[in-house]
Amino acid sequence: MSKRKIVVAYSGGLDTSVMVKWLSEKYNAEIITATGFLGQVKEIEGVKEKAKLTGAVKSYIFDLREEFISNYAWKALKASALYEGTYPMATAIGRPLLAKMLVDVAIQEGADSVAHGCTGKGNDQVRFEVGVQSLAPSLNVIAPLRIWEFKSREEEMEYALNNNIPIKATKDNPYSIDENLWGLAVECGVLEDPTVAPPEDAYQITINPKNAPDQPAAITIGFEKGIPTTLNGVELNPVELVSQLRDLGAAYGIGRLDMIENRVVGIKSREIYEAPAAVILHHAHSELERLVLDKETFRYKQNVSNKIANLIYDGLWYSPLFKSLMAFVDSTQENITGEIKLEFYKGNIKTLSRNSVFSLYNKNLATYTIEDTFDHKASEGFIKIYGLPYKTLAQVKSSSKEEVTA
């Protein structure tokens, strides 16, 4: 009988390297590794060879950057999805794509299980597993970190040593980092104390705003139907556009976030984010929406954005509700076409100009000069009727001698 096959989401780090060997022994299985390249600056070169040395029978590496930005980041951007109003969710949008990669490899290889290196208290286990369940309900998911015997990094190191698993003897990074083109997340170490400000070494890609250039930089981002397509008038492919904004933003100290957030499992955790490209693009996109969307759509979309952010964070990317709400979002983006000019200066973004052929801003209505065309007298009747329910309420309260509280 042929051995069972397990596809492992492989990063090349200690956990997933130990996992390859541990799974093959524990389940008497052939291990196939799959690594997704989502644009992390950290080298992933050599990962394939490393997987083989670790005992994998086959190893895949996929450049998923284009798919990641076009099908995942752009959706989050159009939806203005910022978790708890702040986090642009680089990790949260990457997981469903990696889950899809695992499923694709498992189907191609005839594997019955997939495995990931997430812990039992984080969000990523939820995102991986709900993603896999939604795409391939018959696949089994194994999460070794939730069940194996190792209680520390040292124990894993010892196992690696005893089993000839090649582990780079790098200086212990005190932080746990997850990274892709859209942004980077840093936790652990001193960051676990919310009374402590992040030390400079917690930041991996952005310069301290204090040390950013003394001269500001101005850039123009062009959008078409909610999607950024040009930078300073030059059409760029999605990966190039995001890479350039990430590097430029990082050089100006843009995109540093420090937040306490509510995890899916109920824990509050503290995380540092560096997401220059995402922060710049959300800023620009929202400036364009302010100019173009009608009042009711703008206000309603804020609620939808919040809901979509929660769905993404909670691992429900492939859910019917996410799909339906995205259909709403896409419809709101019909006219989100135009240019936003921004200035970067020591960690800050300033809007220099907004422009769209679909702009609803009408200077003749807004102006306080002689050019004013707004019918001021019409406001009188409008307010009379608009305020009628509250006037009626106050009248009832005073006639019943009740204290007016409203």
Ligand code: ARG
């Ligand atoms: N808190 C973020 C999320 O749940 C990031 C998780 C990964 N963070 C990390 N430092 N490894 O999306």
